[in-house]
Amino acid sequence: MKHFFKIVVAIIVYGATEIDGLVSPELIPELKGGAFFLLVYMLMDFLVFSYENWTRLILIIRCSWLAFQKKSIRFSMSYQYVIKINDKYLLVKNSNWDQYQHVGGKYKRLPVSQARIKDLGGGDDEKLETEGLKKDDFAVYIPAKNAIKFLDWFNNETEREVSHWREFHEELIDVKGAVLSSKIFPYVNYEFKKRIRTPLRKSPNLKCWEILQYDLLELIPTPEQKIELEKLQKKGDTDYIKWADKELIDNAGHDIRTRKSLYNIGAHTKWMVNGKWMSN
Numbered sequence: 431m432k433h434f435f436k437i438v439v440a441i442i443v444y445g446a447t448e449i450d451g452l453v454s455p456e457l458i459p460e461l462k463g464g465a466f467f468l469l470v471y472m473l474m475d476f477l478v479f480s481y482e483n484w485t486r487l488i489l490i491i492r493c494s495w496l497a498f499q500k501k502s503i504r505f506s507m508s509y510q511y512v513i514k515i516n517d518k519y520l521l522v523k524n525s526n527w528d529q530y531q532h533v534g535g536k537y538k539r540l541p542v543s544q545a546r547i548k549d550l551g552g553g554d555d556e557k558l559e560t561e562g563l564k565k566d567d568f569a570v571y572i573p574a575k576n577a578i579k580f581l582d583w584f585n586n587e588t589e590r591e592v593s594h595w596r597e598f599h600e601e602l603i604d605v606k607g608a609v610l611s612s613k614i615f616p617y618v619n620y621e622f623k624k625r626i627r628t629p630l631r632k633s634p635n636l637k638c639w640e641i642l643q644y645d646l647l648e649l650i651p652t653p654e655q656k657i658e659l660e661k662l663q664k665k666g667d668t669d670y671i672k673w674a675d676k677e678l679i680d681n682a683g684h685d686i687r688t689r690k691s692l693y694n695i696g697a698h699t700k701w702m703v704n705g706k707w708m709s710n
Contacts (some may be wrong), residue, residue: 432633433577456700489578492630497640503630504557504638507568507584509594509645510622512703513611515659519703521695522601526558527635529694530672530683532702534647535597536569542589550576551585557636574639577630584643585625595646596616609671614658619650628707646702679703 460487479485494699496503510532512518521530547553547570555569568590572580574627584590602610623646633640651659663673672693678685680703701707 433521457659461633489630493574496630499574501550501639502570502571503574504555504569504633504636504640505577505580505584506536506555506640506642508534508536508643509597509647510698511594511598511647511649511701512623513649513659515656515663515673518663518675519699520659521661521672521678521699523670524696527696529696531673531696533598534594534599534644535567535601537591538596539566539568539570540563540589540591543568543591546583546589547572547580548670550580552576552580557633557638558560577641581641581643585587592643609662610658615655618655620647620650621650622646623648626701626705626707642698644698644702645648647703676703 452529472698474582493503512532520533520534523529524531537616544566550572552572554571555567556571558567558569577629597616598615602608603615625643626646627643628640628641630641632638662671667673676696677687678692679695682700683693684691684695697708
């Protein structure tokens with residue numbers, strides 16, 4: 431916006447020099463030169479900015495169009511652990527859909543987060559359950575006019591949950607899974623790899639405008655933890671956990687080697703393995 435404003439100012443100043451009597455004749459060459467230089471500089475600066483922020487510009491434009499229609503956008507903000515042992519990835523069953531995915535889930539909204547969301551005119555998820563373990567999950571509806579403000583706030587990592595231990599503990603040690611020992615896994619080390627975000631799009635399942643964002647984490651097990659994971663892998667698949675290689679994940683659970691569909695694997699599981707959003 432500031433680039434656009436300066437370009438408009440430069441055009442106005444240059445145009446003023448073309449109106450007889452509006453500007454002193456001795457100032458016209460100086461004003462023309464300054465306005466022309468500013469215009470060229472700002473246009474070049476705007477082009478560089480546009481090139482470097484092309485994806486964001488497209489998002490801003492699309493959000494502006496939805497804001498004009500007074501629409502809201504559903505945001506789902508999550509983190510996922512990539513846990514790889516012997517070229518296979520540990521997957522767990524999703525509690526909403528009949529599919530498997532990496533360990534992890536949505537961030538939780540803290541009281542201070544709730545206040546910020548309210549300030550942005552946002553509210554609770556209107557599509558999925560928000561009780562029990564899902565209470566205060568970071569799936570929210572935000573007016574399109576405040577979508578960019580919401581993303582900037584969330585990605586600044588202030589006034590919100592930033593720990594990733596909770597979902598690991600829930601899904602593999604306590605409550606849901608209980609498949610790993612709390613004695614061997616009193617904590618986990620991991621590396622933040624990257625942030626993956628879908629384009630603004632109509633949700634294929636929920637029939638609303640939606641943006642999904644995932645923080646991709648790579649588990650770095652201790653020697654004892656790696657042995658524990660290898661033991662778990664040797665026990666084989668269960669209804670709750672699966673061990674899948676990249677090819678099976680890339681094909682959403684369809685094994686092209688046996689020409690059989692083994693089980694459903696969520697689309698976002700492939701994004702984590704490949705480190706990017708993929709349309710299919």
